[in-house]
Amino acid sequence: MHKIMSTKNIISSLNFFSLLSEEQVDQLSSISVVSKYPKEYVVHYEKKENNSLLFLLSGLAKAYKIDKHNNEIFLHYIYENSLISEISNIRQDTLNSFSNITLLEDSQILQIDYKKFKEIFLDKGYLCSEFTNEIILRSQQLQSLINREFIFNSVVKVAMMLHDDLEIFNKLKRAEISLILHIQPETLSRVLNRLKRDNIIDSKNGKIVILDKEALMSVCEE
Structure with missing residues (x-):
């Protein structure tokens, strides 16, 4: 109990x-x-x-x-x-x-x-530093959003989501992921196939598994 x-x-x-x-x-x-x-x-x-x-x-x-x-x-x-x-x-x-x-x-x-x-x-001055940290976190999230929407290409977008949110990626349908990343479903499939060919990821029971974290991180930093 x-x-x-x-x-x-x-x-x-x-x-x-x-x-x-x-x-x-x-x-x-x-x-x-x-x-x-x-x-x-x-x-x-x-x-x-x-x-x-x-x-x-x-x-x-x-x-x-x-x-x-x-x-x-x-x-x-x-x-x-x-x-x-x-x-x-x-x-x-x-x-x-x-x-x-x-x-x-x-x-x-x-x-x-x-x-x-x-x-x-x-x-009375309590928890102000914690609130400041939250404001900084929101600023970093906004920066990530700007990068995702206006700077990163589709390959980097997918790689970053796999690196940062693999559990969420595996919970969502491919169409939902495409909407989140603002890319076409066909583009998502091509990127995933490319990462599989490069032995960076694999698919087991319908779930993505990361085989080479360092290589995936390198893609994120392209």
Whole structure:
């Protein structure tokens, strides 16, 4: 029988809050709630204000935007034990969403009252470095997006996804991967066949297996 973790224990297990004292964790627990949501649940929409600071405890989510033609533009994945909320300004009492966030699996989310969190921690100088690191991470993700969309060719796009997100690659259908990378399905097939011919990857039971990580990394750096 699995032991059900308390909100306090869940918070204590997150690296983001590892520097808090036990008393501070108790304070944080009092303004937090843990909720479960099903696959395909939309956590929030872009340009909407949110009163909660959100952490993905288990499951998987994706961040994306919708262009003027109603096409989805994939941004990045959000993995378990990661911050979902997008931090751009720590002076406001609410959080603004830059993107849409949708769950790709049944997930568990920690919700923290952001206004109280700001009063108790941020305004007193606690966790500011952690928030700064999150802002830097979002900047790096934006840089990766720019590279993927405007600089990298199709071979590098596929190689980078195999290198960075192999588990996700093997979960998705080829058509979904093509949409994420903004390449044609035929192009994806050609790239995968090329990497197989070069003995960099192989396919076993319908899943991609990396045979030569160094060679794959070399392709990513082309």
